[in-house]
Amino acid sequence: MTRADPEYGHLSPLLERYATLPVDHPDREKLRDELVRGFLPVAQHIARRFSNRGEPLDDLVQVATVGLINAIDRYAPDRGTDFFSFAVPTISGEVRRHFRDLGWSMRVPRRLKDLHVSINSAVSELSQSLGRAPKPTEIAERLGVPVSEVLEGLEASEAYRSSSLDEMLSSEQGSATVGELVGEADAELDRVDFRQALRPVLAELAERERTIVLLRFFGNMTQTQIADRVGISQMHVSRLLAQTLDRLRTRLDPETRVG
Amino acid sequence: MSDLDSPSPADALDGASTVEVRTSASAALIPTIRAVASDLAARADFDLDAISDLRMAVDEACATLVDVAAPTSWLRCTFLVRPERIEVHAQVQTKHSEAVVSTDTFGWRVLQTLADDVTVHHDPGVDGAGPTVGIRLDKRSGDVMR
Numbered sequence: 429m430t431r432a433d434p435e436y437g438h439l440s441p442l443l444e445r446y447a448t449l450p451v452d453h454p455d456r457e458k459l460r461d462e463l464v465r466g467f468l469p470v471a472q473h474i475a476r477r478f479s480n481r482g483e484p485l486d487d488l489v490q491v492a493t494v495g496l497i498n499a500i501d502r503y504a505p506d507r508g509t510d511f512f513s514f515a516v517p518t519i520s521g522e523v524r525r526h527f528r529d530l531g532w533s534m535r536v537p538r539r540l541k542d543l544h545v546s547i548n549s550a551v552s553e554l555s556q557s558l559g560r561a562p563k564p565t566e567i568a569e570r571l572g573v574p575v576s577e578v579l580e581g582l583e584a585s586e587a588y589r590s591s592s593l594d595e596m597l598s599s600e601q602g603s604a605t606v607g608e609l610v611g612e613a614d615a616e617l618d619r620v621d622f623r624q625a626l627r628p629v630l631a632e633l634a635e636r637e638r639t640i641v642l643l644r645f646f647g648n649m650t651q652t653q654i655a656d657r658v659g660i661s662q663m664h665v666s667r668l669l670a671q672t673l674d675r676l677r678t679r680l681d682p683e684t685r686v687g
Numbered sequence: 688m689s690d691l692d693s694p695s696p697a698d699a700l701d702g703a704s705t706v707e708v709r710t711s712a713s714a715a716l717i718p719t720i721r722a723v724a725s726d727l728a729a730r731a732d733f734d735l736d737a738i739s740d741l742r743m744a745v746d747e748a749c750a751t752l753v754d755v756a757a758p759t760s761w762l763r764c765t766f767l768v769r770p771e772r773i774e775v776h777a778q779v780q781t782k783h784s785e786a787v788v789s790t791d792t793f794g795w796r797v798l799q800t801l802a803d804d805v806t807v808h809h810d811p812g813v814d815g816a817g818p819t820v821g822i823r824l825d826k827r828s829g830d831v832m833r
Contacts, residue, residue, distance in 0.1 A: 551735060560734060560736070560829065561735040561736035561737070561829065562734060562735060563733065563734045563828075563829065564729055565732050579726075579730060582735075582738075583726070583729075645796055645797055650736045651735075651739055651740075652735075662735055662736065662739075663735075666739040669739075669743060670739075670743055670746070673746070673747065674746075676793065677747075677750055
C-alpha cells in the first residue's frame with residue numbers, strides 16, 4: 429500500500445488538496461466524504477484483524493472509520509510521510525482504545541486493561557510455540573513482568589464482557605459460521621448413552637456454542653486446540669464453554685442429571 | 688470420605704496446602720467457590736487450559752451436589768494443593784440416603800472430561816449424622832495433552 433497503489437493512488441492528490449484547504453472552505457466537506465469512502469477498505473481491513481476478540485465486526489468497522497476520519501483530518505502530506513504509514517497506526521490505535529474502554533463489564537483499572545491485552549497476545553504466541561496453553565510463569569517471563577501481575581491480569585480477564593454467541597467468523601455475506609467449518613465431533617456424540625436427552629438441548633444452542641461443546645466434551649480437544657480451530661482466543665473459548673455449560677445445566681431436565 | 692467427615696488438619700494435610708470453603712448449599716454461592724478454585728490453580732502455575740478446566744469442573748461438581756443437598760445444609764469444598772495437581776473434595780448433606788449423583792449424565796461426562804480423575808462417594812450416614820454425597824476431583828497442572 430503505497431501512493432503508487434492502483435486502488436488508492438487516485439486519492440493522493442485529493443489528500444494533498446484536503447490538507448491545504450482552510451477549515452471553512454466549502455469544498456472541504458465533500459472532499460472529506462470522498463476520502464473517507466475511498467479509504468474505507470483500509471478501515472474495514474484493520475477492523476477485521478481485530479474481529480476474533482469478541483467484539484461485533486460492525487462495531488469495530490465503525491470505530492475504525494472514526495480512526496480513519498481522524499487520520500484524514502490530521503494527515504500532513506508536507507511532512508513527507510506516506511498516508512498509510514500514518515493512517516494505519518492511527519486507525520489501529522482507535523480500535524485498541526475501543527477494546528480497552530468498552531469491552532469491560534466491570535470497572536477495571538486502565539493498567540489491568542492494558543495488561544489484559546498484552547496477556548492475550550502473549551497467550552496466543554506462546555500457545556503456538558509451545559503447542560499447549562501457557563502457564564502464568566511462562567506468560568510473566570514472556571512479558572517481563574512479575575507473576576503476581578499476570579495473576580492479577582488473568583483475574584481481571586474474568587471481567588471482560590461476554591460476547592455474542594452467534595457471532596459469525598466475519599460479517600461478510602455468506603461467510604461460513606464456525607459450525608460449518610468443523611463438524612466431526614458429532615460422530616463421537618453418537619456413542620454417548622444419554623444423547624437422547626442431550627441432543628435436543630444441544631440443537632437449541634447457537635452453532636458456535638454447540639461446536640465448542642462438542643469439540644471439548646466429545647472431540648477430546650483442549651481449549652487451546654479449539655481456540656486455534658475456531659479462530660478465537662483461548663480465554664474466549666473458556667468463557668463460552670462456561671456460559672454454555674451453565675445454560676445446559678438449566679436446560680437439561682434435572683431427572684437426566686440426578687438419578 | 689473419612690477425611691471430610693472428620694477433617695482433622697493432620698489427616699487432610701499430608702504435605703498439601705489445604706483450603707476449605709464452606710457455604711450454604713446454594714447455587715448462588717458457587718461462583719465464590721469456583722473463584723477460589725481458579726485462583727489456587729493460577730497460583731500453582733497450572734496452564735491456562737487446566738485453570739479453566741478446574742474452574743468449570745468445580746462449578747459442575749458443586750452444581751450437581753447443590754441439586755441433591757438437603758435444605759439449609761452446607762456445601763463443603765476442600766482443595767488440596769499438591770505439586771503439579773489439585774485435589775478437590777466437594778460434599779453436601781442430603782435429605783434422604785436415596786439422593787444420589789448419577790454417573791450416566793452429561794454433567795458427569797463434563798466432569799470426566801475436565802478433571803483427570805473424578806469419583807462420587809455416597810455415605811448413608813451413621814450415628815445421627817445425615818447421609819452425604821461427595822464428588823472428588825483430581826486435576827493435574829497441565830502438560831499432559833488430553
